[in-house]
Amino acid sequence: MLGLFFSAGMCSLERFGSILVLRLTGETEHRFSPALCSQLRQHIATAAASDARALVTTNDGKYFSNGLDLEWTKPEPQTRVPYILRELERLVLDLLKLNMPTYAAICGHAAAGGLLFAMAHDHRIMRKDRGFLYSAAVDINFVLPPGSSALLRAKMAPKVFKDMILQGVKYTGIMANEVGLVDSLQEDSAATLKEALDQASKFVERPWEKAAYAGLRLSMYPELIERLERESSSGGFITV
Numbered sequence: 116m117l118g119l120f121f122s123a124g125m126c127s128l129e130r131f132g133s134i135l136v137l138r139l140t141g142e143t144e145h146r147f148s149p150a151l152c153s154q155l156r157q158h159i160a161t162a163a164a165s166d167a168r169a170l171v172t173t174n175d176g177k178y179f180s181n182g183l184d185l186e187w188t189k190p191e192p193q194t195r196v197p198y199i200l201r202e203l204e205r206l207v208l209d210l211l212k213l214n215m216p217t218y219a220a221i222c223g224h225a226a227a228g229g230l231l232f233a234m235a236h237d238h239r240i241m242r243k244d245r246g247f248l249y250s251a252a253v254d255i256n257f258v259l260p261p262g263s264s265a266l267l268r269a270k271m272a273p274k275v276f277k278d279m280i281l282q283g284v285k286y287t288g289i290m291a292n293e294v295g296l297v298d299s300l301q302e303d304s305a306a307t308l309k310e311a312l313d314q315a316s317k318f319v320e321r322p323w324e325k326a327a328y329a330g331l332r333l334s335m336y337p338e339l340i341e342r343l344e345r346e347s348s349s350g351g352f353i354t355v
């Protein structure tokens with residue numbers, strides 16, 4: 116069944132059978148602004164309330180997401196940076212709590228907050244020829260919000276985490292696959308999305324229950340969830 120649930124300008128949610136495709140739309144950097152975070156959270160809430168059984172997140176253009184919309188923070192960085200960080204961590208928490216498997220079909224750069232968003236998915240499929248997984252932290256003199264740091268630490272080997280954050284290594288798809296940051300590589304964007312859909316369509320046929328799947332994921336990262344819950348309900352983490 117093909118059905119376009121929502122298209123709110125910056126992202127869309129479309130259904131293919133039991134699978135929902137959340138798409139970061141347009142040839143932009145898909146920077147996390149309050150509006151984009153809000154739309155993505157609405158789509159994830161729609162997914163959670165639906166009878167769908169998998170979510171695939173992908174992107175148009177050459178950026179999965181290039182991170183926070185720092186332009187938006189410029190007028191009042193002291194208040195806006197913590198605010199948008201908290202919105203991003205709330206979005207990430209929604210993903211971690213979602214009652215279905217999540218697949219990131221990474222068809223471009225996933226930098227800083229975009230890296231966090233990609234790593235918050237259960238599975239990652241990436242193009243081999245375009246796009247970096249890159250934290251940008253050391254290059255933009257930002258410290259890691261504790262919740263974000265905890266998520267990255269939970270999702271990658273210690274040496275990769277160190278190289279990613281302190282060396283600012285830009286992991287191509289091939290490099291990312293070698294160190295386990297992604298689960299598989301594909302030739303181009305179409306093949307990347309197709310592989311994610313193929314993996315999801317196989318898994319949705321198994322008899323797992325949605326609430327149990329969500330509980331299983333939460334049981335994998337109890338400390339992370341607790342920290343993100345605490346941080347995203349606070350006034351936001353001051354980084355500047």
Ligand SMILES: CCCCCCCCCCCCC/C=C/C(=O)SCCNC(=O)CCNC(=O)[C@H](O)C(C)(C)COP(=O)(O)OP(=O)(O)OC[C@H]1O[C@@H](n2cnc3c(N)ncnc32)[C@H](O)[C@@H]1OP(=O)(O)O
Nearest residue numbers: 182183224226227228244245246250251252257263287354
């Ligand atoms: C509190 C903040 C913490 C910040 C640190 C975050 C750490 C992460 C976890 C925490 C997250 C929460 C907090 C989030 C904060 C933020 O998000 S703040 C915002 C930060 N964002 C950024 O600083 C943006 C970073 N992005 C970039 O520096 C660049 O966009 C890029 C990713 C390096 C891509 O470069 P760009 O010029 O934009 O794009 P391209 O032209 O496509 O690529 C450049 C060249 O690279 C070649 N290339 C592309 N892909 C590949 C590949 N796979 N293999 C080989 N080569 C590739 C491409 O062809 C280009 O080459 P040339 O044409 O020869 O230049």
